[in-house]
Amino acid sequence: ETGVTQTPRHLVMGMTNKKSLKCEQHLGHNAMYWYKQSAKKPLELMFVYNFKEQTENNSVPSRFSPECPNSSHLFLHLHTLQPEDSALYLCASSQAGTVNEQFFGPGTRLTVL
Amino acid sequence: GQQLNQSPQSMFIQEGEDVSMNCTSSSIFNTWLWYKQDPGEGPVLLIALYKAGELTSNGRLTAQFGITRKDSFLNISASIPSDVGIYFCAGRNTGNQFYFGTGTSLTVIP
Numbered sequence: 001e002t003g004v005t006q007t008p009r010h011l012v013m014g015m016t017n018k019k020s021l022k023c024e025q026h027l028g029h030n031a032m033y034w035y036k037q038s039a040k041k042p043l044e045l046m047f048v049y050n051f052k053e054q055t056e057n058n059s060v061p062s063r064f065s066p067e068c069p070n071s072s073h074l075f076l077h078l079h080t081l082q083p084e085d086s087a088l089y090l091c092a093s094s095q096a097g098t099v100n101e102q103f104f105g106p107g108t109r110l111t112v113l
Numbered sequence: 114g115q116q117l118n119q120s121p122q123s124m125f126i127q128e129g130e131d132v133s134m135n136c137t138s139s140s141i142f143n144t145w146l147w148y149k150q151d152p153g154e155g156p157v158l159l160i161a162l163y164k165a166g167e168l169t170s171n172g173r174l175t176a177q178f179g180i181t182r183k184d185s186f187l188n189i190s191a192s193i194p195s196d197v198g199i200y201f202c203a204g205r206n207t208g209n210q211f212y213f214g215t216g217t218s219l220t221v222i223p
Contacts, residue, residue, distance in 0.1 A: 004155070042117065043156075043201070043213040090155050104148075104155030 002026055004105035006091050012111045013081065021076040021108045023091030029103070031096040032074040034066060037088040037107070049074060050096040081112045119202050119214030126192055127222050134217045135186040136202030144205040145178050145185035150216075151198045159200075160187070192221050 004025045013019050025032065034046040048056035049068040063085075065077040074091055088109050092102040119136045126132060136145070144163055148156035160171050162178035162185060169176055175188045185204070189196055202214040 009153075040215065042215050043203075045211065092155070101158065101161065104157070106154050109153075 004091060004093055004103050006089075006105035006108050008108060009106065010109045010111075012113065013078070014113050015081060015083070017081075018077070018079040020078065021089055021091075021110075023074040023076075023093075023105055025072055025074075025091075025093035025103070025105075027093055027103060029093040029095055030071045031094050032068060032071070033092040033094075033102065034074065034076050035090040035092065035104075037090055043090065047076075078110075081110075083112050086110055086112045117202055117204065117212050117214040119217055121217060122215070123218040123220070125220045125222065128192060128194060130192055132189040132192055132196070132219060133186060134200060135184060136204075136214050137184040138204065138206070138212075139183070140206050140208075141182045142185075142204040142206050143182075145176070146203040147174075147176050147185070147187045148201040148203060149198050150201065156201055189219075192219075194221050194223055197221050 007022045011019060031050045033048050036044045036046055045058050046060045047066045052068050052071055063080050067075040088107045090107045091105040094102045117136050117138050146161050147159045149159050150156040159174055160169050160176040162169055162176055165178055165182045166180050167178040173190045177186055179185055185202060197220055199216040199218050201216050205211045
């Protein structure tokens, strides 16, 4: 595997379900990011981790819970989501301090019923 | 909050034509980036610009960092069908905040 991978690629869940999104980077980076991409809206940065420590949380509702066990893996735990949370969730990585040069994964297309 | 105004929102062009799109901000940026996103994939970095006035090329793509530091443009010359996708500008302002534009959807008609 190379680059940034995300699983699953597609996820359909009910509002009472609990699910997790997984991201893995094979680039030797030490910063990882979660973004939300909704139709016709700019990418919204959700969380930033530098060296496994969360350094940014852009007022994301608590029903989204990130976890970064090491610098190669990033999770987004989901529970009691709302239909408006349906979107493409993108993971990215970079060297810490070089937020410019982020490499993105393919995303997880999430649908909340 | 900060907004990046990207235009046009969509373009339909004939194969072989040149394409130009731009991005403007209300504040000064230190970095401008251009990404392309194919359907079902994440954005891929095309060009990064770090200095006002900088002009950088990547194959048929050319991007410039505006002298005012509040704008950037991306040109694609001699478009081909695989240029189809959504192009995003992004940038980092002097407050170290990072923003994406809303994207330009490009359709190339063979």
